[in-house]
Amino acid sequence: MSENGASGRKVALITGITGQDGSYLAEFLLGKGYEVHGIIRRASTFNTHRIEHLYADPRSHREGNECIGSTGGESSRGGMHLHYGDMTDSTCLVKIVSEVQPTEIYNLAAQSHVKVSFELAEYTADVDAVGTLRLLDAIRTCRLTDHVRFYQASTSELYGKVQEVPQSETTPFYPRSPYGVAKLYAYWILVNYREAYNMFACNGILFNHESPRRGETFVTRKITRAVAKITLGQQKDLELGNLNAKRDWGHAKDYVEAMWLMLQAETPEDFVVATGETHSVREFVEAAFKCVGKTIEWEGKGVNEIGKDKESGNVLVKINPRYYRPTEVELLLGDPTKAKDKLKWETKYDFQMLVKEMVEADLNLMRTNPTA
Numbered sequence: 001m002s003e004n005g006a007s008g009r010k011v012a013l014i015t016g017i018t019g020q021d022g023s024y025l026a027e028f029l030l031g032k033g034y035e036v037h038g039i040i041r042r043a044s045t046f047n048t049h050r051i052e053h054l055y056a057d058p059r060s061h062r063e064g065n066e067c068i069g070s071t072g073g074e075s076s077r078g079g080m081h082l083h084y085g086d087m088t089d090s091t092c093l094v095k096i097v098s099e100v101q102p103t104e105i106y107n108l109a110a111q112s113h114v115k116v117s118f119e120l121a122e123y124t125a126d127v128d129a130v131g132t133l134r135l136l137d138a139i140r141t142c143r144l145t146d147h148v149r150f151y152q153a154s155t156s157e158l159y160g161k162v163q164e165v166p167q168s169e170t171t172p173f174y175p176r177s178p179y180g181v182a183k184l185y186a187y188w189i190l191v192n193y194r195e196a197y198n199m200f201a202c203n204g205i206l207f208n209h210e211s212p213r214r215g216e217t218f219v220t221r222k223i224t225r226a227v228a229k230i231t232l233g234q235q236k237d238l239e240l241g242n243l244n245a246k247r248d249w250g251h252a253k254d255y256v257e258a259m260w261l262m263l264q265a266e267t268p269e270d271f272v273v274a275t276g277e278t279h280s281v282r283e284f285v286e287a288a289f290k291c292v293g294k295t296i297e298w299e300g301k302g303v304n305e306i307g308k309d310k311e312s313g314n315v316l317v318k319i320n321p322r323y324y325r326p327t328e329v330e331l332l333l334g335d336p337t338k339a340k341d342k343l344k345w346e347t348k349y350d351f352q353m354l355v356k357e358m359v360e361a362d363l364n365l366m367r368t369n370p371t372a
């Protein structure tokens with residue numbers, strides 16, 4: 001049994017709590033009776049829309065948010081505690097870890113967009129690679145290495161250029177973007193700290209996972225938003241890049257449970273979390289349009305390829321090369337056998353359920369708020 005369980009304290013600190021995964025993880029841990037602390041960045045507009053429902057009174061949260069902005073302190077509402085901080089600022093990380101005395105830390109904060117990382121390569125390395133080092137060192141500075149369990153949001157982007165299919169914990173890494181390379185550093189610094197300081201620290205090598213809370217510029221959400229807007233007459237067509245890239249897409253709700261399971265295990269290990277099924281971007285487009293009764297027919301090749309509505313003949317999908325990446329990850333397919341066997345992790349969602357939930361959520365969103 002974990003040390004956390006023995007001491008009875010269940011205090012989680014989540015970096016990246018305002019993101020897709022952070023919001024589902026916070027919900028999940030609050031449901032398990034954890035005291036949940038999150039690190040948020042100061043932004044010029046509210047960046048807490050994904051976690052507002054976790055506050056007893058969202059209006060009072062906003063006041064609280066202003067309050068922590070002016071005092072530099074902490075906001076606590078509805079069982080959740082928020083702290084201003086940033087992965088680029090080691091002083092604040094030490095201060096927060098020292099104050100919170102967490103039993104579990106989930107490091108989800110990242111500049112997480114692969115294409116953007118080619119434009120913001122140094123910043124991505126600072127946040128995703130050195131940020132992880134800063135947080136691990138904050139734990140050492142606070143003398144908590146024996147008392148805290150650490151989860152690192154590693155990624156299937158580590159595999160990059162195809163070396164082996166399906167990809168498992170033993171597949172060699174070959175990242176193909178500044179994001180992937182930054183995450184490779186984070187992966188190995190965690191392994192090093194685990195071995196050097198005997199820390200309970202795990203890499204979750206998670207394959208793509210999506211949900212209605214997915215950021216709007218990732219391909220799945222971009223597609224489901226466009227399908228909703230096209231259906232409601234708010235948008236004409238959808239521009240995409242590489243339709244042939246294949247991804248192993250799961251649901252974020254299933255994946256945050258795997259994060260937690262890793263930290264409840266007897267020993268700290270690294271795990272692949274995936275569905276074991278892969279689909280192309282093209283297949284995702286077809287499945288999403290099918291949810292609104294449209295069949296897509298493809299014509300042309302490369303940048304000239306188009307996707308037409310079979311019934312009306314209207315062009316609904318076009319290629320725009322600006323969405324191509326300088327180096328692409330063509331095929332991801334994970335082998336989740338170890339997580340299933342050792343953690344007893346199971347998925348509740350399949351591909352069709354995921355696509356349907358995302359399309360329906362975006363239809364509801366665009367009906368009530370066409371400018372969303």
Ligand code: NDP
Binds near residue numbers: 016040
């Ligand atoms: P999101 O992009 O939705 O969320 C990223 C979070 O990190 C946000 O809360 C963001 O804050 C925060 N953040 C960004 N930069 C900083 C910084 N400098 N300091 C503090 N916080 C920062 O990502 P996901 O929820 O999808 O992913 C969570 C983690 O898992 C990421 O590390 C990602 O790289 C990794 N991952 C994701 C996968 C996926 O398919 N979703 C698969 C494998 C790994 P703000 O809201 O202010 O922008």
Ligand code: GDR
Binds near residue numbers: 155208219222246324
């Ligand atoms: P990915 O996700 O790069 O796998 O990283 P993304 O949804 O951005 O791209 C998936 C694939 O779709 C292709 N694609 C497009 N992508 C975007 N964003 N926009 C487009 O218009 C478009 N057209 C085609 C891409 O080229 C790519 O092949 C995500 C992030 O969450 C990472 O943080 C995480 O580590 C990995 O998943 C696992």
